[in-house]
Amino acid sequence: MPNNEAVLSVRDLSVYYGEFRAIKNISLSFQANKVTALIGPSGCGKSTLLRCLNRMNDLIPQAKVEGEVVYSQQDIYDPLVDPAQVRLHIGMVFQKPNPFPKSIFDNVAFGLKINGLTENIEDSVEKSLRSAALWDEVKDRLDESAMTLSGGQQQRLCIARTLAVEPEIILMDEPASALDPIGTLAIESLMRDLTERYTIVVVTHNMQQAARVSDETAFLMMDEDRAGYLVESGKTDNIFQNPQDERTEAYITGRFG
Amino acid sequence: MTDENFNKQYDLAPHSRGRRTKSIIFYLLLLTAIGVSFTGLLSLIIEISREGLPWLSWHFLTEFPSRFTEKAGMKSAIMGTVWVISFTALIIIPVGIGAAFYLEEYAKKNLLSKIIEINISNLAGVPSIVYGLLGLSVFVYYMGLGRSVLAGALTLSLLVLPIVIVVSREAIRTVPESHKQAAYALGANRFQVVYKIILPQAIPGIMTGTILALSRAIGEAAPMIAISALVYLTFVPTNPLDRFSVMPIQIFNWISRPQDEFRGLAAAGIIVLLITLIAMNALAIYIRNRTQTRSEE
Numbered sequence: 360m361p362n363n364e365a366v367l368s369v370r371d372l373s374v375y376y377g378e379f380r381a382i383k384n385i386s387l388s389f390q391a392n393k394v395t396a397l398i399g400p401s402g403c404g405k406s407t408l409l410r411c412l413n414r415m416n417d418l419i420p421q422a423k424v425e426g427e428v429v430y431s432q433q434d435i436y437d438p439l440v441d442p443a444q445v446r447l448h449i450g451m452v453f454q455k456p457n458p459f460p461k462s463i464f465d466n467v468a469f470g471l472k473i474n475g476l477t478e479n480i481e482d483s484v485e486k487s488l489r490s491a492a493l494w495d496e497v498k499d500r501l502d503e504s505a506m507t508l509s510g511g512q513q514q515r516l517c518i519a520r521t522l523a524v525e526p527e528i529i530l531m532d533e534p535a536s537a538l539d540p541i542g543t544l545a546i547e548s549l550m551r552d553l554t555e556r557y558t559i560v561v562v563t564h565n566m567q568q569a570a571r572v573s574d575e576t577a578f579l580m581m582d583e584d585r586a587g588y589l590v591e592s593g594k595t596d597n598i599f600q601n602p603q604d605e606r607t608e609a610y611i612t613g614r615f616g
Numbered sequence: 617m618t619d620e621n622f623n624k625q626y627d628l629a630p631h632s633r634g635r636r637t638k639s640i641i642f643y644l645l646l647l648t649a650i651g652v653s654f655t656g657l658l659s660l661i662i663e664i665s666r667e668g669l670p671w672l673s674w675h676f677l678t679e680f681p682s683r684f685t686e687k688a689g690m691k692s693a694i695m696g697t698v699w700v701i702s703f704t705a706l707i708i709i710p711v712g713i714g715a716a717f718y719l720e721e722y723a724k725k726n727l728l729s730k731i732i733e734i735n736i737s738n739l740a741g742v743p744s745i746v747y748g749l750l751g752l753s754v755f756v757y758y759m760g761l762g763r764s765v766l767a768g769a770l771t772l773s774l775l776v777l778p779i780v781i782v783v784s785r786e787a788i789r790t791v792p793e794s795h796k797q798a799a800y801a802l803g804a805n806r807f808q809v810v811y812k813i814i815l816p817q818a819i820p821g822i823m824t825g826t827i828l829a830l831s832r833a834i835g836e837a838a839p840m841i842a843i844s845a846l847v848y849l850t851f852v853p854t855n856p857l858d859r860f861s862v863m864p865i866q867i868f869n870w871i872s873r874p875q876d877e878f879r880g881l882a883a884a885g886i887i888v889l890l891i892t893l894i895a896m897n898a899l900a901i902y903i904r905n906r907t908q909t910r911s912e913e
């Protein structure tokens with residue numbers, strides 16, 4: 360999908376864990392203010408691809424990345440690029456809610472403090488909690504430990520924590536898979552609201568969820584050598600109603616995976 | 617449920633008598649083992665108390681040692697221990713924590729780090745007199761520190777550093793990977809992750825390890841005798857390069873006197889040392905329990 364609105368582009372990306380190639384030759388663009396869903400069978404490299412987008416794969420010692428990930432006209436894998444700076448612009452929300460064992464306030468303030476953004480910190484925290492649709496539930500207990508929140512609330516806190524540093528892109532790896540249906544619904548509607556100001560890339564194994572929340576969908580599959588590759592990508596409506604590739608159709612209609 | 621099913625009867629009694637007897641025998645063996653070691657300890661404490669308690673007094677804690685038993689006290693030994701252990705703490709806390717963080721978070725996992733790792737664990741098993749002799753040749757003579765508080769503290773530091781490092785590494789490892797990842801994803805660099813995320817969560821464990829290491833250091837006699845010699849000091853150190861005595865040296869000194877009354881003084885000294893050690897271990901256990909219940913909340 361060549362498009363001049365792409366904020367992030369992956370070019371010919373392959374990732375190795377030691378000798379094993381987890382994904383191969385993926386090229387894909389992500390559109391501004393849209394939700395792009397990454398779908399595909401378990402183990403096909405969705406999380407691997409997602410982690411490449413803000414260099415979280417750097418934290419896995421044996422991971423090696425080939426190809427380019429272009430953001431703001433630079434390859435984020437250029438040796439001159441500081442991964443910490445990349446992550447400030449491209450944030451990440453994880454599969455299992457992982458708040459710090461600190462107060463609710465300190466969780467949201469963490470990113471601000473370490474990046475020296477301490478001016479009007481109370482306002483920033485409030486704004487982020489409002490954006491994450493959590494403010495009303497926690498405004499009277501900001502000093503309480505984040506561990507006292509429910510799973511769904513913890514995940515929205517993690518989203519608020521990510522929003523606080525004002526990234527442009529938010530990566531989410533199955534953000535609702537550890538939550539109950541109510542928590543899932545809250546996260547899904549939040550994702551829709553967030554597209555007003557953010558670009559979102561979300562990994563999901565749930566087809567209905569991909570159909571509900573995403574504008575664009577990319578479908579990945581595994582080859583015989585277990586390397587993941589991109590089958591097709593495009594508007595979610597097209598992928599779901601009129602897939603070009605029969606493997607996509609088979610997957611979406613639940614015939615495998 | 618049918619009647620047939622309801623009327624079924626299973627044998628729920630233990631299967632073999634033999635297995636049961638074995639487990640009872642094993643239980644009795646354990647009980648005996650505990651009984652023997654406990655009786656040993658108890659008789660030791662009773663004997664020490666019987667000999668030492670009559671000598672224990674405020675005066676015993678605040679007076680210098682003397683040729684006259686009724687005048688003798690362990691002031692210089694107590695203050696010497698305070699000096700040496702304070703300096704040991706000043707050395708092992710930064711060095712131990714630094715080494716633990718280096719090994720856990722910075723060092724590449726290669727053959728060299730593996731060798732260092734194995735050596736650190738093995739160092740904990742080296743007899744303490746070896747450290748004493750090493751300290752004597754390196755700190756006392758080669759570095760010219762003399763038989764000083766500093767030389768003693770450096771020697772004890774070498775002796776207990778492996779404990780601090782091993783315990784600190786374990787504390788660092790208990791911090792969930794997911795917390796570190798969350799911090800990195802917010803633009804934190806490695807130092808910030810170490811300082812703001814790992815350290816706060818690891819500190820209770822590190823403190824427990826440090827206190828246990830210091831309590832081991834307090835009780836060490838052999839390396840301290842090597843460094844300080846079997847002295848009989850009637851002054852308190854006023855700076856780190858002063859000579860010193862410590863509680864185990866003083867106790868050893870009293871025990872080696874031919875006169876019987878000094879045995880009582882030694883026993884009293886042992887009581888003071890034991891109370892100090894028990895208090896430190898209790899503090900370590902308290903810190904550990906308090907943080908355990910807190911993290912379970």
Ligand SMILES: Nc1ncnc2c1ncn2[C@@H]1O[C@H](COP(=O)(O)OP(=O)(O)O)[C@@H](O)[C@H]1O
Pocket residue numbers: 376381399400401402403404405406407408419585
């Ligand atoms: N840290 C890692 N080390 C080695 N192999 C890994 C690692 N993470 C993932 N893999 C492998 O890479 C492949 C893709 O994994 P992943 O990206 O987690 O897939 P998905 O998210 O689509 O389920 C799998 O075969 C997995 O076993």
Ligand SMILES: [Mg+2]
Pocket residue numbers: 405406407532562
């Ligand atoms: Mg995954």
